[in-house]
Amino acid sequence: MADQVAQPTEASNTTLQIVSFNCKSIKSCSATVRDLIRQNDFVLIQEHWLFEGQLNLIGEIDANVNYAAKGVDKYDPLPPIYLPRGYGGVAIIWKMNLDSIIKTLDDGRERIQCVEVLGKDNNNLILISIYLPSTGSRDHYEEFKDTIDQLNEIVLKYQDTHYIIIGGDLNEDLGNIDRINKRKDYLEKFVKETGLKYDNEGKTFVKVNGEECSELDYFLHKLGKIKPTHKQVLNSVMNNTSDHHPIKMKILYGISNDAECKNLTKDCTNRAVKWDKVDIDLYVAITNEQSDSILNMPLETLEQATSVLEQVHGFLNDAAATCAANKPRYNAKPKLNVWSPDIKLALDEMRKYYAQWVKQGKIKDPENNIYQQRLRTKKEFRRQVRIENAKVKDTEKQRIMETRTKDTKLFHQLVKINRKNRGNAIMDLHVGDICMSGEQNVMEGFKQHFRNLATPEESTVLENRQYHQQVEYEIGLITEMVKDKNIPPATLEELQKAIKSINKGKSADIYGITVEHILHAGKNLEMLLLNLINIIFKEGKVPDMLKEGLLTPVFKNKGEKNMATNYRGITVLPVLNKVIETIVKLRINPAVLITQNVTQRGFTAGSGPANAALPVEEIYREAKDNNQEYELVLLDAKSAFDVVIHSHLMKRLYHAGIDDKHWTIIQKKLEKFQKKMLQYTCLKQLMSLPTNTPDPAINILTGILPVEAQIHLKVMTLFINVCTQPNESLEKQLARRQLCIKSMNSNSWFIQVKTIMLKYDLGNASEWLDIQMKKDELLNKAKKRYQCLLD
Structure with missing residues (x-):
């Protein structure tokens, strides 16, 4: 880069993630390209195999992308009546929120696609996707030289005023010193004369037999004082059906001020924070300072705790917004779907x-x-x-x-x-016998529907009025007995364990807070939260602001969309509520597990519905072995927990041994729980695989297990779950019995497991029941054995 191009300061830079990928047909590799663009900012594509009249298919990969592309018939269009098998073509795909800083350039012919990325202080970047000719054609050398000459003109044109990154398939291995030919000499001469730099980081081309043989994909760059990361070869992309691995690089780059100004006008309420883009050190410093100032304030009552909570939510949001590197948003004008x-x-x-x-x-x-x-x-x-x-x-x-x-x-x-192609929005909603029309009425209808779900039916109470009255009387006595039974204050270790156990990457709560806001904050915030939690433990009450949740109706993908009963309510609770809940659960769980029914598998760690179905499955198989009649009757406990009377649950909890203020905290959490309607949305079904999905042979070459092996792996996953259960569990005792007494001719599920283990040489099934290994270790052992045999 020439001296006249100023270097932006590192503090004002944004990390741009750039990927180059020879996809060998974007139609068959659309899932891979979709994953790449969602995880990165730019994807440079070679060999998309589309003609000019088909380039709109690139825009259909994802709703939030834009692109610039050329087909091989760019300057000699083919009639749409008959098109041969696709080949060649280049493209650059970027996220739509970068539209305001992208300018498509006309430089180069059909093997070169260029775009300009606008930077701060006019420090602009040229991105080039290139596909150099292979040796398959008769005139490949002349075509190779012509394409490099075009590239040389572009570099000379922009090198004094722009940063330059060229990514693509060069069809020559610059790291192989043993291979010498005139094509490679011409390419190396061009790289040396223009001062371009590149990395040799590993083989990127894979033969038909699955062997990685050469490094053909490169980034050539001229970035002045900007230091890019080393090229990364993405050789573990499981759904990649191309014979090239994608490659990736990152640079720190100053986004144009014009784009930032446009971004300021957008609504950023509760915008998701990209924590990988946040300046964590600055965030820690801000949160430590704010927490330290609040720690000096009086904090002895629940009212004071509520006031402090409001301040905590406020400064966590402000700190995250200050430290986040939000990229500019831009709504491109809608494009025509038709042309004539x-x-x-x-x-x-x-x-x-x-x-x-x-x-x-x-x-x-x-x-x-x-x-x-x-x-x-x-x-x-x-x-x-x-x-x-x-x-x-x-x-x-x-x-x-x-x-x-x-x-x-x-x-x-x-x-x-x-x-x-149909929209997911609904304009009318049926709640019971009432039809509500219009957006506001639909929202109100959802509120009414979920309010009805959370209210026990009067008929249920009337049928058991005497028992219900007895329970309510007993709850009054229990409340008096436990209110003075204090509990130990929460420790810093309990708090840290609870925070780490909460799933990350989830939606923000009603206050815009996620667990990452707490996880990435300083130690002072932990001490502040510990004081707040201990006030709640001391009082035995939960502030009302922690009982407010965001509820989103989600379509169950069955039935009519305008029927309220076909929606499931998903509620996002306040993060601090989850922290308190986790600490209490860890404390009371040992007592609850002692009294829990041995056959219960729902809401039990390390178990699930498949474990519950296993004994039923074995009874069915046993009946089949003995030629006996078999009838199964199941109870559909529809919306069981939504309409359950909580006082009955609280009585059961007390008799399980929870007889102190832990009981009071749980009761207060259930009182006056509020759900605020966030929005109404419908989940879209996952796109099914294309009809030209690779056959098992291709699956093996690309590292994907064939169908039969995947089924066997699922069977082994359930068996490993059984192996890691306690010795007194029903399913483990059943496994021991069946493996011991059943012959290989039996229909028993455990005998099928035994057969699979013999097939893949995984050892004796009975021995696995006593093996002292973690679930993940056992599963990895099975996967490695599967892959070894398939290779």
Whole structure:
């Protein structure tokens, strides 16, 4: 980089993550590309195998991306009537929130795609995706030289004013000193003359037999004093079906001030904090300072604790916002989904009169001829777009009807696509016998529905009125007995253990706080939270502000979307509430487990529904062995915990041995619990695999287990879960019995496990029941053995 390009200070920089990937057909590798762009800022694509008329498929990979791309027929378009098998092509994909700092450039021909990234103080960056010719064609050397000459012109054009990063498939191994040819000599001469730098970090090309043989993918860069990270070869991407590994680099780069100014106008309420982009040291310093000032304040009553909680929520949000490196947001103008010669003519005419109107000074006079022509051409353009949209819909409907009898597979594919295009929003909601229409009424309908769910039915109480009255009387006595039984204050070790046990990466609570706000804060905040928790433990009460949760209705993916009963309520509780809950749970869990029914598997650590189903499955298999009739009756406890009377649960908890203020804290947590409606959304179904999913042979080469091995691994996962259960557990005792007395001809599930273990040489199933290893260690042992045999 020439001296005249200023170097931005490191403190003002943002980390840009750039990936280059030869995908060998973006259609078959769309899942890989989608994962890469979601985890990084830019993805440079080579060999997307799309022609110019198909480039819109790149934009369909993800709803939040934009792109610049070229097909091999960029400068010699092929007729859309017949297109050969795809090949070549380059593209650059970026996240849509970077649109305001991206400018597409026309430099280079069909093997080169360039974009300009706007930086601070006019320190702009040129990103280039390149695909150099392979040795497969007759004129490959001349084509190779021509492409490098184009690249050389681009570097010379921008090197004095821009930073430059070139990423792509060079089709030559610059690290292999034993391979010498005129193509490589020409490439090395270009790199040396232009002063470009690169790294040799590992092989990126994989042969058909799965062997990594050469390093063909590189980043060539000219970044002045900016120090990029070393090239990283992403050779563990499981869903990658290409014969190239993606490569990745990072740079610290100053984003344009213009983009930052635009970003300030956007609504950033409860915006998710990207903790990997936060200046943690600064965040710790700010939170330590704020916590230290609050620690000196009086904190002896629940009212004072509530006031302190409000301040804690405030300064945690402010500190995170101050230290976060938020990237600019930009809403690009919507693009046309259709195109035709009539639309092109209407657009050209509209632009013509718009330019004349601007030149006149944008006079909005109804008598002005140019203004009238501008309105007329704009109206005509929109009419042509509507006509073309209608034609597309009619064509789609006609195609569905025609394929219904000729090609049933295609028919169902078209119907599925048609369903996907529908929106998820609902304009009316049925709550019981009432239909509510309009956005506000729908919101109110959801509130009413979940309020009804949380209210016990009057008929249930009436049927058991006498018992219910007895329970309520007993709860009154228990409350009096436990209110003076103080509990030990929480320790710093308990607090730290509780914080670390809470899942990270979750949605923020009603106050905009996640567990990361606490996890990344300084030690002073831990002491402050410890004081707050001990006030709650001392009082035996929970502040009302910790009982407010955000509730989101989530569609169950079955039934009609406008029926309230087909939605599940997902509630996000305040983080500090979860911390208190975790500390209390760790304290009372040993007493609860003693009285818990031995057959209970739900809400039990290290267990789950599959464990509960195992004894039932064995009874069925036993009946099959003995040719006996077998009938299974199941109870559907619908919305069981939502409508349960909490006082009955509290009585059971007291008799389980929780007879101090821990009982009071749990009771107070359940009182006046409030759920605030956040939004109504529907979960989209995961996209199914494409019809050209690689066969098992390709799966093995790419490191993915074939279907049979995956089923066997799931069986072993459940068996390993049984092995790690306590010796007195029902399923472990059942396993010992069945493995001991059943022959290999039995239908027993455990005999099937035994057969699988023999097949993969995993040893004796009975010995695994006594093996002293953790669940993860046993599972890794099984996986390694599977992979070893398949290789």
